[in-house]
Amino acid sequence: MMRVFGVSISGNCYKVRLALEQLRLPHDWVEVDMMHDGTHTPDFLAMNPNAKVPVLEIEPGKYLPESGAILYYLAEGTALLPAERFARAQVLQWMFFEQYSHEPYIAVARFIVKFLEPAHPRRAELPRLRERGHQALAVMESHLGGRKFFVAEAYSIADIALYAYTHAAPDADFDMTPYPALRAWLKRVEVTAGFVSMGGST
Numbered sequence: 001m002m003r004v005f006g007v008s009i010s011g012n013c014y015k016v017r018l019a020l021e022q023l024r025l026p027h028d029w030v031e032v033d034m035m036h037d038g039t040h041t042p043d044f045l046a047m048n049p050n051a052k053v054p055v056l057e058i059e060p061g062k063y064l065p066e067s068g069a070i071l072y073y074l075a076e077g078t079a080l081l082p083a084e085r086f087a088r089a090q091v092l093q094w095m096f097f098e099q100y101s102h103e104p105y106i107a108v109a110r111f112i113v114k115f116l117e118p119a120h121p122r123r124a125e126l127p128r129l130r131e132r133g134h135q136a137l138a139v140m141e142s143h144l145g146g147r148k149f150f151v152a153e154a155y156s157i158a159d160i161a162l163y164a165y166t167h168a169a170p171d172a173d174f175d176m177t178p179y180p181a182l183r184a185w186l187k188r189v190e191v192t193a194g195f196v197s198m199g200g201s202t
């Protein structure tokens, strides 16, 4: 059985759990104690020298880190990854967008707001993170206007990758009012087959 080394409160790990559930792939979840250096033990570093969750254990000794790479691996040959060449590349386009222009702002802002104490000096980063995060949300809003999903009108791992921290943006006090297409898309994702929420099972 595949195993996921992850942290339940992490959006990057949630992407993997959502894909596994929607693809009905049995797996075991191993909770890593990120707040107490659980990603820096010799055993963990042997799986991912970059010291980050999630890591997928495909079989004993065969490890894949990076949420986007894991989604791509799991989705191969399924409806979550289009077969057509251009659509497939567009899925990667949006997953790279998520990693470079979206997650570094929205996920980091969420971490600071939700998990660091109110007087933490990293709060000084929030205005810039919010500005850049809103730029990413505006790009998504303009792409989604009139579209059902990010690529080729079909739900894919691009939607899973972007859903994780977009739906969690209000945790970091992002006001979603200016993004009606984005809010409608979030609702559309939430009724796809086998959807599970970040905190629970529905």
Ligand SMILES: N[C@@H](CCC(=O)N[C@@H](CS)C(=O)NCC(=O)O)C(=O)O
Residues within 6 Å of the ligand: 007, 010, 011, 012, 013, 034, 039, 051, 052, 053, 054, 065, 066, 067, 068, 099
């Ligand atoms: N690009 C990576 C980012 C993974 C990441 O940032 N993981 C965080 C939790 S959300 C982590 O493991 N942080 C622990 C650390 O940096 O020590 C991915 O998409 O998987």
